[in-house]
Each structure stands twice: as C-alpha cells, then as structure tokens.
Amino acid sequence: MHLRIETMDAVLVEFAPDGRVRLQNEGWSTPTRQEIRAIIHAARTEVEELTELVETLEAAAGTRAQ
Numbered sequence: 001m002h003l004r005i006e007t008m009d010a011v012l013v014e015f016a017p018d019g020r021v022r023l024q025n026e027g028w029s030t031p032t033r034q035e036i037r038a039i040i041h042a043a044r045t046e047v048e049e050l051t052e053l054v055e056t057l058e059a060a061a062g063t064r065a066q
Contacts, residue, residue, distance in 0.1 A: 005042040012039060
C-alpha cells in the first residue's frame with residue numbers, strides 16, 4: 001500500500017490491526033489524533049478517486065463492447 005498523505009508530507013506504506021502505521025522511510029508508530037484524521041481524509045479521497053476511475057473505465061469498456 002502507498003497512500004500519499006499530503007497534509008503530513010508522508011506516505012503510509014503499511015498498517016497493523018492495532019492502529020499502528022508505518023510511514024515510508026520510518027518505523028512503526030501510533031499516530032496522533034490529528035494524524036489519524038489526516039490519514040482517514042487521504043484514504044477517503046483516494047477511495048473516491050479510485051471509484052471514479054473504475055466507473056470511467058467500466059463505462060469506456062462497455063461503450064467499446066457494443
């Protein structure tokens with residue numbers, strides 16, 4: 001996983017079930033409440049963008065298939 005978190009100028013590369021995260025070029029840490037909010041915001045934005053991409057590609061593929 002590579003999740004760019006612009007507000008933290010960081011990239012999340014791994015997470016653990018207990019809530020710890022590993023940022024690129026850093027060790028495991030427990031994020032602060034503010035960092036958690038930034039990570040959640042970045043993840044939700046990424047989900048929205050990926051959903052839009054999938055819908056666009058599916059529509060394009062459907063158009064070509066007909």
